Amino acid sequence: MTTRALSQALFWRIALTTLLAGWLALWGAGQALAQGFPNRPVRLIVTYPAGGSSDLMARIMGQKLSEVWGQPVIIESKPGAAGSIGMEFAARQPADGYTFVVGNLGPAGVNPLLTKLPYSMERDFIAVALTAVGPNILVVPTASPHKSLADLLAAARAKPNTVNFGTSGPGSMSHLAGEMIMRQAGVKMTGVPYKGGGQAVNDLLAGQIDMMVSDALPVSQHIRTGRLRALAITSAKRSAMNPDIPTFAEAGLDGLVANNWWGVFLPAGTPKAVVDNYSEVLGKIMVNPDLKERFAGLGVEATMSTPAEFRQFLAAEQAKYAKLIADNNIKAE
16 A cells, blocks of 8 residues: 555544544443433423413423423513514524423414524424424403304405404414404404414403404303304314314304414434433423413323424424415515
8 A cells, every 4th residue: 555545644643533432422422411311400491471381381381390390490481473582582592401492383383484583493402392283262352243254244245354253463373363263264364463363362351353263262261151153163163172163164164174283392413312301301201291281271181202203293384384384375574
C-alpha cells in the first residue's frame, strides 16, 4: 500500500472513530438524562384559555403524570391565534423533556394548512401520543326560533349570511364544522371568531350569535339546564355521553363527521430515551379508570397510541382537511 493510501485509510479511520465517539457521547447523555428524568418540575403548555376543554384535560393529565413522576407538572396557558401561539412557544423550548404541549386539531393539524406559521409540525415537534377524541355539538340558544337543523338551514337559505356562528378562530374545529355545514348544505352563513370557545359560548347564551358547533364541555351543562338547544352532533353515531342528540346524518345532513382530538407533543431533538419515558408513562395514565371517567365528564374519550400510530393519524387528518380546505377554498381570516 502506498504512503498516500495509508494516509487516506488513517484519515477515514480517525473520522469514523470520531463520529462513533460523538454518537456514543450523545447516546450516553440521552440515557443519563432519561435515567434521571424528571428531577425537577415539568411544564405542560396549553394552547387555549384556562377553563376550556384543553386546559381541564391538561390538569387531569398533569395530576396523573405528577403522581407517577414524583415531580410537579405546572400548567401554563398560552392562548391565541387558534392555538398557534402556544404551539410556537412550545416549539422554541429546550428539547430536554421538561416542557411539552397538548396540541389539538386546530394548531397541530389545520392551521399549518391555512397559513404560513412560525413553526412546522414535522420540523419542530415529536408526536408522542394521541390522548383524547371527542365529537362536537351544534347548539342554539333556547330562545332561538330554530327547533331543528332543518329549521336553521332553511333560515340560512332564505336570507344568506344573516345567520352567524361563533368559532374559536380560523382553523378551529368550530370554524371548519361551520364551513362543512355551509358547503354541504349549500348555504351561506357568517363566522364570528373568538379567542376561545368559552367566549363564544358566553355570547351565544347572551343571544349575540345564532349558533355554534362546540366541543361538548362548554355547552353540556347549558343543554342540561335548558339554556341551549342541541340540534346535532358531529360523531358518526350517537354519543354514549349524549345519546339524545341526533347525528348530522339523522338530522338531515349526511356524511358530516368531524371529531376534535388532542395529543402530546415534545420539541424536536428531545432524546429518544425521554420520548420513550413519556410514551411509557402516558400508556399507564391514559387507561387509568379515574382519568377515563373524568375525561368522559368533559365529553371526550381518553385514548392512547404509540408515536408511530400518532404520526399515521396526523397524516390522515391533514390529508382529510387539506382536501376540505382546497375543495371549498377555505382561507384564514
